[in-house]
Amino acid sequence: EPEVTQTPSHQVTQMGQEVILRCVPISNHLYFYWYRQILGQKVEFLVSFYNNEISEKSEIFDDQFSVERPDGSNFTLKIRSTKLEDSAMYFCASKKGIDSPLHFGNGTRLTVT
Amino acid sequence: GNSVTQMEGPVTLSEEAFLTINCTYTATGYPSLFWYVQYPGEGLQLLLKATKADDKGSNKGFEATYRKETTSFHLEKGSVQVSDSAVYFCALSGVASYDKVIFGPGTSLSVIP
Numbered sequence: 001e002p003e004v005t006q007t008p009s010h011q012v013t014q015m016g017q018e019v020i021l022r023c024v025p026i027s028n029h030l031y032f033y034w035y036r037q038i039l040g041q042k043v044e045f046l047v048s049f050y051n052n053e054i055s056e057k058s059e060i061f062d063d064q065f066s067v068e069r070p071d072g073s074n075f076t077l078k079i080r081s082t083k084l085e086d087s088a089m090y091f092c093a094s095k096k097g098i099d100s101p102l103h104f105g106n107g108t109r110l111t112v113t
Numbered sequence: 114g115n116s117v118t119q120m121e122g123p124v125t126l127s128e129e130a131f132l133t134i135n136c137t138y139t140a141t142g143y144p145s146l147f148w149y150v151q152y153p154g155e156g157l158q159l160l161l162k163a164t165k166a167d168d169k170g171s172n173k174g175f176e177a178t179y180r181k182e183t184t185s186f187h188l189e190k191g192s193v194q195v196s197d198s199a200v201y202f203c204a205l206s207g208v209a210s211y212d213k214v215i216f217g218p219g220t221s222l223s224v225i226p
Contacts, residue, residue, distance in 0.1 A: 004156075033213060043157065043202060043216040056213060091156055093214075099145060099164050102214050104156040 002026045006092050006105035013082055013112055021077045021108045023092030032075045033093040033102065034067065036060070043091070049075065082112045115140040117217035119203045125223045126193055134188040134220045136177075136203030144205040146170075146179050146186040147214065151200045160188075160201070193224045 005024045013019050025032055034046040047057040047067055054067065066078045075094075079086055089109050093102040119136040126132060138146065148160040148170070161170030166181035175190045186203060203217040 042218045045213045045215065048213050093157075101147060101159040101162055102157075104149075104158070106156040 004092055004094055004103050004105035006090075006108050008108060009106065010109045011111070013110070015084055015112055016081050019079050019082055019110065021079075021090050021092075021110070023075045023077070023105055024073055025075055025092065025094030026096075026103055027073070029094035029096050029103070031055075031095045031097075032067075032069065033095075034077045035091045035093060035104075036088040037091065037107075038088045046077070046090075079110075082110075084112050086110060087112045115144065115205060115207060115215050117203050117205055117215055119201075119217035119220055121218075121220070122200075123221040123223060125225065128195055128224055128226050129192045130224075132188070132190040132193045132197075132222070134201055134203075134222070136186045136188065136217060138184050138186065138203075138205050140184075140205055140207065142207065143181075144207055146177070147204040147206070148175070148177055148186070148188050149202040149204055149216070151202065151219070153199070157202065193222070195224045195226055198222055198224050 007022045032049040037043045045058050047061045048055045064080045068076050089107045091107045092105045095102050116139045145164045147162045149157040150160045151157050161172040163170040163179035169178045177186050177188045200219045200221045202219045204214045206212050206214045
């Protein structure tokens with residue numbers, strides 16, 4: 001069964017550094033999302049992406065965050081200048097259509113020191 | 114705005130006990146409703162879904178019925194197993210095609226032999 005893949009599984013970075021989290025959604029899916037989950041807490045929506053543009057973003061997704069689908073297969077989340085509070089598990093998700101469920105990757109654990 | 118509330122955990126049950134995890138929602142229109150499960154160290158997996166009132170979603174012995182009159186989508190299983198130990202998230206998605214999925218806070222379930 002096709003799946004959403006995320007790399008790396010764990011990323012450690014220093015405060016102020018840029019990080020890029022990578023995702024390969026399922027190939028025939030049209031809608032793409034990033035979520036994050038701070039350890040032991042709820043799953044929070046960051047951004048949705050459709051037709052090569054952001055369709056919605058949350059308050060968390062400020063100017064330090066950006067997303068890109070550079071080549072029709074990858075979907076990346078960039079944090080320009082990481083803060084300690086960005087430490088979390090970041091999940092990429094995709095879906096095929098309107099009533100389709102989201103398919104999640106296994107996440108990237110980001111640790112900012 | 115749309116939101117999901119679910120019972121606080123953690124929940125600890127003996128093997129073969131009956132499970133209920135309550136979930137209620139607030140939404141405009143007719144959202145789709147989901148239960149997702151997160152096993153330790155993994156991403157979120159769709160457990161079951163229902164897209165309209167009175168629909169019953171079911172999978173792996175779990176069931177939930179979309180009750181519009183009580184705005185509820187309670188998860189049930191007649192006989193839990195140790196392998197069901199995980200965090201369960203109730204979620205909803207709005208009616209627009211790109212609508213994000215909004216998650217409840219999650220309920221941790223531990224099943225002991």
